[in-house]
Each structure stands twice: as C-alpha cells, then as structure tokens.
Amino acid sequence: MQNEQQFVSLLHERLDALREQAEAAVESVTGQVTTVRQARVERDISVAEQSGLVARLNAVESGLCFGRLDFADRATDGTESGATRHIGRIGMRRDDAERTPLLIDWRAPVARPFYLATGHTPMGLRRRRHITTQGREVTALHDEIMDLDDTTRTGFENPDADAVLLSALNSARTGRMSDIVQTIQAEQDRIIRAPHQGVLVVEGGPGTGKTAVALHRAAYLLYAHREQLARRAVLIVGPNPAFLGYIGEVLPSLGESGVLLATVGELFPGVVATGTDTPEATEVKGRAEMARVLAEEVRDRQTLPDPVLEIRHEDYGALTLDRETAREARQRARDTGLPHNLARPVFAFRVIDALTEQLTDRIGADPLGGPNLLDPSDIAQLGKEIATSPEVQAAVDALWPTLTPRRLVADFLADPDRLAPRDAAAVRRAGPRTGTDGIDDWTPADVPLLDEAAELLGEDDSAARAEAARERQERIDYARGVLELSYGSRTQEFEDKDDEDSEVLAAHDIIDADRFADRHEEADTRTAAERAAADRTWAFGHIVVDEAQELSAMAWRLLMRRCPSRSMTLVGDPAQTGDAAGCDSWDQILRPYVQDRWELTRLGVNYRTPAEIMEVAAEVRRTADPLFEPPVSVRSTGAGPVVRSALPAELARRTRETVASLVAGHPAEGRLAVIAPTPLLPALAAALPDASWAAIPDLTRPVVLLDARRAKGLEFDTVVVVDPEAIMDGSPRGTNDLYVALTRATQRLAVVRDAQVPSRLKSLMP
C-alpha cells in the first residue's frame, strides 16, 4: 500500500507541475498587448490551448490513477515482458530525457487487458490491481491473480472479483452520473472500442450501462481518432435538458470537452423550444410524411397569376404577366432542383425577360411594320429598368416569395389544411403575429420541421460566401507562419503514444494551415463544438444518440443531415419508448439511410436495479408482451418494493408519509425521486414542499418530483412511484412509462396506489 501511495503521490506531483506550467503559459501571454495581427493570432491560440489543458488537468484530479497491470515475465505477445503499468484517466510521462511513461491512458491499447483479461485469457498479465483513492490518498487495493502458476502474493488478493464493481454500484447517488472507467465490463469494453465507421446500435434493458457505454465510447473515439473528430466535433443527443445535466460531468472527468450535448429541440440555431405539444401533436409532427407535406407547402407558395397579373411601371405604364408565361418561368426554376430561395432568381430572370420583351415590342415597334427599332443596348437598358423596378419586384415576390423556415412552418401550423382533419386539429395553433417571423414558443417537435423547411428553402448566401473565401485566404497565409512556430514549441512530457501520435495535441498535430485558418480566424476563437452549435449545416464527425428509441422519423432526418459520414452510435431500448412519435424498430429507423448496413449489439446485465425490483418491473412489461425477459440484475438487496394504498384524496398525504419514512430510515443516503402521473404533480408538490419540481428539476436535491417521461435515463437510490395504474393509462405507451418509472431505483422502491382502482399487477398489491 505504501509503495502504491508513493507512486500515486508522484503522479499528483507531476500533474501539479504540468498544471503550473500551463497556468504560467496562460498568464504570460494573456497580458501581451500587440497590434500585429499574426502575433494576436498566436496569442489567442496559445491561451485557448493552455486554458484547455488546465481545465483538462483539473478534471482528471479525482481518481487520476485507478489500476495497475503486472505483466508476466514470459509475455505471451512479447511486448510487455515483466513490466508494470499504471492505468489512469490520462497518459503522463516523466520529466526525464527519455520521457518515460508514467501513467497509461485507459484508452491506450496497452491498457486493454485491464478490462478484458480473465484467468482463462490472461492477455499476458500476471496480476491486475484496482487502486481506490480518495483525493490523493490510496484507500484500498484489490488484486486479481491472472497467472495461476505464479505463487507470489501481495496480501491484497480479493476472492470477490466483483468487489470494486459492487462497491461502485452500491454507492449513494449524487444526482450526477459518474464515469465507470475503473470498472468497465468486458462486454461494455468491446462496444466502447468498436470501429468508428458506420452505425452501431446498442440495445439493452434498463440499467445495462447503455448511457455509460455511449459516453465512454465518445471519449474513446476522440482519443483514437482525434485528428478527425476534434475538428468536426462529436454530438451527443439526449432526451431532455435534465438528462443532459445528469450526464454532463462524465466526459470532463475523462478529460474530454470537445463534445456538444444537445436535445433535438436545441439543434436549430436561434430557436429555443420551450413549448409543449400534446402526444397527438408530437406524433403527427414526427411522421416521415411531414417532409412531403412541407415540400408541398413550399410548392404552394410558387403561385401563378389568375389569369394575368397587371404590373404598373412608373415610366412605361401597364405591363401584363400572363399565366402561361409565369408557368413556364416557374417550371424552369423548379427544373433546376435548387431549394426554393435559391431557385427564385431563375424565376425572376425569366419573368424580367418576358416583361422586357413586352416593353421592347411596345416601344420599339416600327409603325411601318419593319423590324424593331431598338438596338441591343437599348433593350439591355430596358431590362435593367424592369429588373430594378419596385413594382416588378413586388410582382415576383407575390408569385415566388423569399421564405424563411420560421415563417413557413408557422404559417403551416396556423393552417394545416393539407393534413387529415383529425391530424390538422391536433397540430393547429395560432398563426404568427403580424410582423413576427414565427411563433413565440416553438416545441421540440417543431424543430425537425424547421430544419426540414430550411433544407427546402435554402439560403441565398452567395455574396457572403465570396467574401468569406477572400478572408479565408488571408487567414491561411498567416496561419502557415503560426503552425511553424507551434511545432517548434511542442509539448514533450505528456504522452503514452509515440511522438507523432501524442495524445496532448498542439495545433501542429492535428491541422494543416487550411484547417487551422478555419479554426482560428481572428473573429472566431470558439471550439469546434461551440461553432457546431451555432451552425445548422455542421457535419459532425460522430453522433451518439441516447434513448434513441424516442426520436421521431423527422428527428432522424435532421440527425442524418448532420452526419453525412453516418458514423453513429445509437443506444436505446424499444421497451422503454414513451414518446408518441418514437420508433419501435431499428430497421424502420435506419433502412432509409443505410439500408441494412448497421450493426446491432446487446447488453444483457442490469447494473442498476436490484433483482427484486426488476421482477416487479418485468411483470408490468409482460402485460404488453407476455414473453418479455428483463436483463439480469447483477445485484440483489433482499428487499422487494413496499406497497401502500390510499383513497384518491389521500394520495398526496400518503406519499408524503412514505417519503418521510424512507428518508428517516436511510438518513444520509443519496437521492430520492417521487415519480407520478403528470396531472398529480401539482398536488404532490404542495405536499412535498422541499422537493425539486420544475420543467428541468435540480437532480442534486435530496428529493426530486417528476413524471415518468422526465425520469427517463435517470436513477436514484430510492424511488416512490405514485398511482402506477394512472401512469399506465396516461398515454398510449403508458406501460412503457411505468416500466421506466419502476426501474429507476438503485436500492429501494415504494409504490403508493390508488385504493379504488383494481390492481392489474399482482406484485403491486399492498
């Protein structure tokens, strides 16, 4: 233990030294004042790099080193004979001439036996050690002998190989998910390190570690393919903001920050989707056919005169645009296949041509019947006058208006006549107020519609692009110089890959002058993730979707547009689908985009819910699917759910008593959630004044009140489910919602039933 303590102390000293260096570097450049543009670029880059490094070093402080591998003297693969390697959150080297490896990043290939080796397949190991620390102090060691012929003993051998895992699973929850880097299981490790191309679907029941695996996979991919992914950023999509808050600390604790966490409702820059839809409206808006409906809405705006449009020209009097000419112009514009706003100039040119011809005929007609008296330069001049005439422009606008996505979708929702009457009634809402460009409270289900509209409409940005190209060339010239400088001052002490592959990246490692110029233009020192968040057309390097079963067909269209490489990890559980627009089958989701070229893998062990609680939850699922088999719980606590019942008027009071007795029975422990049907929440909030209750509840509070939909993906030490039958009947997928609610507890479950409702579930009888 003492030796291990010394080593861990040494690691922290090294970490301190690296941090001091980085902080000093930030300080030394921050104060520099310069007017030379190249020097300013260098300074900004330096500050961004070194500040990022400081943040990263701070984040890995806790649990910096958690494992040790002792390789056998006679190594089977010939690489690590007799060596000892410590495994940690990041890689570090000594500050010596050889830059000796000190700590191996958990993602490095050499760390892999830590997760995969078994007595049967020792992968060259003699011993594997789990090191538990608190702050900088080593508090426990657990050794596993991998080579049975090896008779050396350390005194820390633990017959219970799962002791470290079980201690992690039993620890009190904090309202924030923690990483599992110390105890990743072999089946999880294989998914985390699966190849990065293509679509990988990870399916598994509640608590099987899908979220944990998805996040560690993102961290692994950023390590293994940093060059590609740091530049394009990784997007992690979660079901709601509370869930994103819950998982938000995992990647920083693994030293990663180049990731954008977002809900689908946050993926249309400039729109904050604060509204809510009924389940019916969500379902209708999520249907794939909405793409066609919106396309038809756009075509509807490309109108024709009926039968002619009279245009009064200031100087030349009345001009007429007939239906046939407009139809021909419209066809030409449509034939380009361009989005509406980009095809508009084609339509406009044709109309202007026709009007110019009309005017030419009128003004230049030879009274004697000879050829037109105007010469080509006169005609060109007339054309210009027509094109710039406000009346002509108004006529073009009336027939082919420039449209914005917000306006189009708002108008459609105000008047959704194209839909069947029931569907129209479900989605109809007040139109945009005069003068506004949309509606005030967009809902998450509107966002894929807005994105679809943006695709259909396009943005005429040719002038802006030409200007951007010119500026970019200027930046490239400066960036070339900066890169040369950056290579000269590269970091030396912080790697466990070879030199060219350093995991601490400096500018010269990952980019050439072109890309560098893109990233560090003077006016924009944002990270790739930040820039991605502001850019609707950003193509992410990899997308991870959690609770993927909840996404609608329209949301998938949006996500696929953001990921042209189709490098994606989708995790989910169709048995937990709650959203009315959610999909039931992966094939149905993926076929339109990748046909059958996607891979499915399953996780079968439940690390969260004890066996006794899982049995009750499984019974709920079996009411919908009699052959349902739940994932196997890794733990059992010996305690089944406590069931109480009360008359409807007493439900809130009974719930308060139940919460009070559970809190009193387990005073210092973790978090408690009350999960109830949405209509009951106000009454329960009044009865539980200390509970956190909001659209985005504070999960770090001791008691949290929420409905089943918001509980998705979360977990608590203790869960009280109120009125289970009402949750079941509350929506078309209510059985799934109740299944979700019952599977959120890591330790204890209580159920408060409505005594007047006959129970459909044997195990939920008092």
Ligand SMILES: Nc1ncnc2c1ncn2[C@@H]1O[C@H](COP(=O)(O)OP(=O)(O)OP(=O)(O)O)[C@@H](O)[C@H]1O
């Ligand atoms: N290898 C592991 N070591 C330690 N804890 C683990 C491990 N795998 C999973 N867990 C823990 O199990 C719990 C459930 O994991 P997670 O939330 O990822 O499951 P999930 O499959 O996403 O569940 P759900 O479908 O219900 O949202 C978490 O507390 C997670 O930290």
